[in-house]
Amino acid sequence: MAREILETHPNPATFSLIGIPSRGVELAARLGQIIAGAVGQSPFCGAIDVSMHRDDIGVRSSILAVQPTRLPARLASGTIVLVDDVLQSGRTCRAALDALSSFGRPARIEYAVLMDRGMRELPIAAGYVGKTVEATQEERVYVRLTPLDKQEGVWLERTAPLSR
Secondary structure, three states, X not given: XXXXXHHHXXXXXXXXXXXXXXXXXXXXXXXXXXXXXXXXXXXXXXXXXXXXXXXXXXXXXXXXXXXXXXXXXXXXXOEEEEEEEEEXXXXXXXXXXXXXXXXXXXXXXXXXXXXXXXXXXXXXXXXXXXXXXXXXXXXXXXXXXXXXXOOOEEEEEEOOOOOO
16 A cells, blocks of 8 residues: 555655544554655654544444544645545545544545445545455454554454444
């Protein structure tokens, strides 16, 4: 994914990697390190909190903890690459777009995900995808990253059918 981002944006000063908590923030930092190792300069790496912009806030059993938002000082001057671990319905990305609009209007917004599992509910697609998997509604994709988790990896597990 880092190579693909660099093919589109060869100058890291022209884009920012903005992670969606929690694993998207870790992935954005890792992509930034890979890019810095490749070209000698790191893009701005930050985060955008989406907890109060989710459309399921009233139906969740618990509200997600608010995370600090870290954005570049001048949004309008560059591209924002939103980074997340798993793309499924598209609702988290929509929440991130809503949250981002609270801070200003970036020149361009792109989307990078480690895993795209399908099952879209909104017309949202990632421009940069680590891996696409065909998962059913009874399957869930789990991404675990150290230091956030005890072990690191990606799992596809069968679960009970999703209820609406």
